[in-house]
Amino acid sequence: MNLAVKSTSITTVPKLTYDVLIENQPDGTIKATLLGLPDCQGLGNTETEAIKKVSQSLQTRLETAKIVTLEIEAPKVENPWMKFAGMFKDDPQFDEMLGYIEEYRRELDAQMEEYYQQLDVENEAK
Template sequence: MMNLTIQTYPKNTASKLNYDVLIETEPDGTVKATLLGLPDYQCFGENQEEALYNLIKLFEQRNPKIFTLEETYPPKIESPLMEAAEMFNSEGNAWDVLEALTGTVEAPSDWSIQHNHYLYGMP
């Protein structure tokens, strides 16, 4: 399962963003300035400076908010049985699987003699 979280930054730590601006001269002689990647942000002017000034004013008026979406995944939890199954699939040897599943159990030193007492509470 995938989770998306929104990363927000305080104004004083926001990362610096750069915008590319396309400048075009129209057939009527006016100049059009367009933010590349944001085609809704375009303005006209009598010259390049005026078109850029109008574009900056438009950007400030709209006051867009910029967020970063971060994709996170829950940690993958491996079980010993899955590891053993993978080992069996890769090596195909049942003895290796059994060896991978063996281990020790914390128990009293007299476990083998007194197992009825520890398991069933009987002498």
Template structure:
């Protein structure tokens, strides 16, 4: 298999990381050494684990609610909501005026 390695040149050294594997990051004095260390680190990581392929049903995902989305629109039919928002805006404006002083 082939993997991409992202190499960053720092002041005194090089940092190499394997793209897509955030746990594989190394530091070295030269670019070549960084590549070699990244390869060794990747081989060590692959020796202790494996890649598996899973299938996800898109219909199952669309029916799941996120925490925030289950509250979306709960005030749509509340006749006092606009008054609440106006009062909140006034409080924020007053608070910002106090901070600016």
């Protein structure tokens, strides 16, 4: 497995966005929890206050940490059906089997055509 850590020295810090779960507590307060980081929470009397506190909590945490992007190369897995591809190419009966399939399809097509013609006759009679 190939693993690469991307780190760049960008002078302008991009804005990060996070999803926050807002919950009303039984005591009337509001709890804001950063999704993905359940230990990063803020509690307040209003939703705005709770969001402000969770934001401050995250900013404090990021002062001593950093976010990096990992690139992981997925393992190359062969399609499981590929082992069957071409397995009948040298079979002397393969062409005969294809002939049977074609004949059966022609029979089905003829039956369907007859069925649709019968429907048209019945619809015209109404």
